[in-house]
Amino acid sequence: MKRTRRHSISVIDTTTFSLEDDFYLADLGASDGAEKRQGKTVRPSDPALQEWALAYRNDFLRAMLSHDGRGGEDVDLCPRCNLADHNAVYRCEDCCSSQLVCKECCLETHGRLPLHTIQEWDDRQHYFNKTTLKRLGLRVQLGHHAADWRCPKPVAARSEVVVLHDNGIHMVAFDYCGCERAEPEYLQLLRSRFFPATVRRPQTCATFACLDRLNAFSLKPKTNTFDFYDTLERLTNGAGERPLDRYHMLLRMGREWRHLLLLKRGGRFGYQSNEAENTSLGELAVLCPACPRPGVNLPEKWEDAPSETNYIYSQVFAMDACFQLKRRMVSNEARDPSLGPGFAFMVEAGPYREFLRKSTNKQEMSTCSGLKALDHSNTKFSKGYAATGVGMVVCARHEFVQPTSVGDLQKGERFSNMDYLFASMLRHISQILRKVVSYDIVCQWYKNIFERLTQLPPFLKFVLYRRFTTFVVPKLHILGHIAECRSRFNLDLTSGGGQTDAEGIERAWAAAGGLSGSTKMMGPGARSDMLDAYWSFWNWTKVIGLPAILRQRLDAAKVELQKQLEAFELFSEEQDELVPTWRQMVLELRPTARRRIPMSRNTKARPKPRFDWSSAAREEKQEAEGRASLRVLDVGPVGFLEFAFAIERQQRRLEPKLL
Helix, strand or coil: CCCCCCCCCCCCCCCCCCCCCCCCCCCCCCCCCCCCCCCCCCCCCHHHHHHHHHHHHHHHHHHHHHHCCCCCCCCCCCCCCCCCCCCCEECHHHHHHHCEEEEEHHHCCCCCCCCCCCEECCCCCCEEEEHHHHHHHEEEECCCCCCCCCCCCCCCCCCCCCEEECCEEEEEEEEEECCCCCCCHHHHHCCCCCCEEECCCCCCEEEHHHHHHHHHHHHHCCCCCHHHHHHHHHHHHCCCCCCCCCCCHHHHHHHHHHHHHHHHCCCCCCCCCHHHHHHHCCCCCCCCCCCCCCCCCCCCHHHHHCCCCHHHHEEEEEEEEEECCCCECCCCCCCCCCCCCCCCCCCHHHHHHHHHHHHHCCCCCCCCCCCCHHHHCCCCCCCCEEEEEEEEEEEECCCCCCCCCCEEEEECCCCCHHHHHHHHHHHCCCCCCCCEEEEEHHHHCCCCCHHHCCCHHHCCCCCCCHHHHHEEECCCCEEEEEEEEHHCEEEEEEEECCCCCCCCHHHHHHHHHHHHHCCCCCCCHHHHHHHHHHHHHHHHHHHHHHHHHHHHHHHHHHHHHHHHHHHHHHHHHHHHCHHHHHHHHCCCCEEEECCCCCCCCCCCCCCCCCCCCHHHHHHHHHCCCCCCCCCEEECCCCHHHHHHHHHHHHHHHHHHCCC
């Protein structure tokens, strides 16, 4: 018998709004002739919007239309220079002032603003045409930043340079510095915040502001580069006339920009002994400031803490895989290598691939019901994909992605992949630090894990002490495990587990899922660099949000502590005789494969009741002869017992799920 699912009921706070608002006055289910109740005046959800629509909409419309014409500018002469032959027909869309000026004054005010959009008034057609500062004669001097910024020996660029800015795509005429000690052309562009697409004879560049926008939009709203470039084209010309195609160059510049941001924020300066090539594995990863790190945020002699409090010096890790972040068979690592292999979060592709090539591809067997990760560990929709997903390790308490702990999956969630990622992460963790490892299939994965770690490559071999390691299942996933798993791998029964649910990695997957639309068609190197940039952004958002979330958890813990203390003391008083025995059992608790946890229930299968089918046949014969026993609600004694046994079997199956 299945339980009836009840709909969730929200308690309505009637102090915040009237129960007679427009929702309740909709008369749902009322007859057509029923009169509406006369109640309080319905208030709009946005009073300012309604006020604008009723009283000010036309004023805004007229003000907008005035910018399509000359507006109040009815003087033909330039108001800045007042020269007789200087007509005021030019204005800038990006400057705050919409004043019309002459050509010379426009060039003078935009000498260092070459990427503003200029409009020219057509007196015969009575509308504005778009023009460019380059068309008006503006040349941008590079390599000189003093007050007298014109070079005495300027070297004109060989052709027009296409510049991508956050307001569109522009054609700019550059003059390079021709002095004796002049820097190369690409460096002169960089000094003026223009990022060249190539080093030799750059013909395309993007402003730092444009690349900043691209990076921000690709990380937070997950906008792909194609849509961003298409937006720049439409900002340049909304009538469908496309400028020169620079999409592939923007792809290259965006990838280089993200990589340089990682290096800069990781303390790489590009000077001697600090070049990008000398970056250590995982050095550019943003680390969790709250997790225990010896020598950083732990007191001296922390390892000598008593057993009652040493749980505070433990780090909780969560492992999982995401099959949404796939990658199709596009390019290869030889043609598209990563710019920073192993610098941050992604593992080095070469050693990782070599280890997987030598690993045995055996089918992992499951002794726990409902583990689909094992059922599809070698067949997770791999056809046509170079990577069927991504495996990862995070700190379970604060959801920070760990250094060199992210790697591609080839055929589902195999142990060989997860072993490599787990060991790669352990390289950055102290060996004597207590570790709690959470994994949704840990009941199968932890078996022989210590032996499997010894079979990893030498640079990954890590001494994992059994007495410092505890394996658990996340609190939501554990509900799908058998009763034995729910007692042996229960985070609630782990010392220091607290309110950690170990499901934070699922929240990381939910946030990163939007990247799949663009990363699945990338080459291996471009995808690796993109994921490194995203997880760096993810960790940084966690850093700036950590004070608020820790304060929120602390406030909630103080309230719950008082409640739980009162309940615990009351319970202990009522069970005073058994408390010492129970306390000793808990203090000596250490879950192992051979030891039963005292808090677990005895879930041994009860003998299935045998049903005597001969009694049912005899009852049917008696009914046919008219000698049947007394029936209640058309159910005989045998049918009643059969129904009761069926209910009992269903209750036994439901019992573990209700624990």
